[in-house]
Amino acid sequence: MTSVIQVRSVRRAFSRPWGRPPVVAIAEATFDIGAGEVVCLVGAARSGKTTLLRLAAGVLRPSAGVVRIVADADPRRSIGFAPRDPAFPPGFTVREVLEYYARAHATGPERDAQVRDALEGSGLSGGAGRRATALPLADARRLLLAQSLLGGRRILVLDEPFAGLDAVTRRDLSDRLQRLVVTGGSVLLSSADPVGLERLADRVLVLRAGRLVVDAPATALLGGRVLEVVLDVPPLEPPPGFRITATGLEADLGGQSAESALAVCRAHRLSVRASRVRLKTLDEAI
């Protein structure tokens, strides 16, 4: 797979005034973003996700290491970056915001076509006349996505695009991102909450205290199976290998079969009402 962004041994520290020691936001990070790939950067708050995204997008310069963007000399021509917090000029409508940004990419009919495509690509065609600063969060995030698509940019770096969104909007946005990837785009996105990223991510990066601790394909992380058991009466102590849940028990199956795990429940005289085997979710895997 061709790499569109290469991050090699990158470190980023922010200096502080009054002689205080600098804050190291990224201690060490090395990874690639391939063409047609969706990479999810997961980590707790203040783990350095936003800094790493800004480095990958060429918005920040690394203190050490190299970020190579395999595209134009100006990364802003090939990488669309959507920050976490929506900020649009007051008084502008959605269409005017996009026209304002699109003027940096094209002129005349080409600019109009870019705005139209961005509106359609983000699902904002119906609300193009609304004031951008009065948009609800879901539409503001769509507008951030739309502006990152302007200029025919196929590499998107999105900071917390699902933060604060309901399940329906999350699904709609991830469908749109998947459609973009199908047509040859690449996406690097961050999230503090990995729930729901399973259906989108090709690869998962986990960041802890400024260090990349996991870089693995999502299929490898999500390969594990979990047995969920619904009980009439939950036990006081779970059987070995099980943990208590709201409706009963669950256990990582690992190499054993579901039948053998259920046999353990029966051996502990637990009345099993129902059971199912499911794949691990991303938050369980990391």
Add this chain to the structure above:
Amino acid sequence: MGFLRCALAEWPFLRIRLLRTRLWVWLVLLLTVVLRLDRAAMAHDPLAAALLVASGSATLCVAYLAGARADRLALGPALLHPRSPGAITVGRWLAAWCGAAIAVLAATLHSGFGVAFASLVTAATMSAWTLALAWCGGNVLVGGWLVWLALMGEQTPEAVLAHPVPGPLRIAIAAALEVLPGVWRYRGLASAAPGATAHAGLWILAGLVLARSRAARSCGSR
């Protein structure tokens, strides 16, 4: 070419803010106060009145076009597209200056070319200086500058120091009047005085450089 296109991209700020905010109301109010309510002053010293309109309208235009917190926050996303902080700064300055120029031309309709020229250059200087203020400290600083203009706009340093015992406050005010853009100094623009022209040119340059550096900082370390 790219710089010019990006600078001109700031033009919608003037159109949208003139049509959708109270900016036009304030400009009309300023013109009414200076030209209609203070007719005697206008008849006596049309240049001073025109320079006051230029200073006030430039400050108001910058406040509405660039000084709001949301406008300053929106600078970051604008720089995520291939445009330079310099182009944004020059474009926003030109947009604010054009807004002020509308008021200036209305105020100097019956005055001579010299008055109109001096007022337009004053508006350009005040726009650049106020833009730097706006992007350094927002509309709080711009509002403070407007109050300064209202209180000290027509004063000269000599008049402030005329007191037998000036005291440190008067000396500080006189120094500020001497250094900062001021209506008293730009009276010389009407007669193309070199000192006034150089002062205005330097403040336009300094204001734009400072505003550009603030705009660049809004998008990280680019």
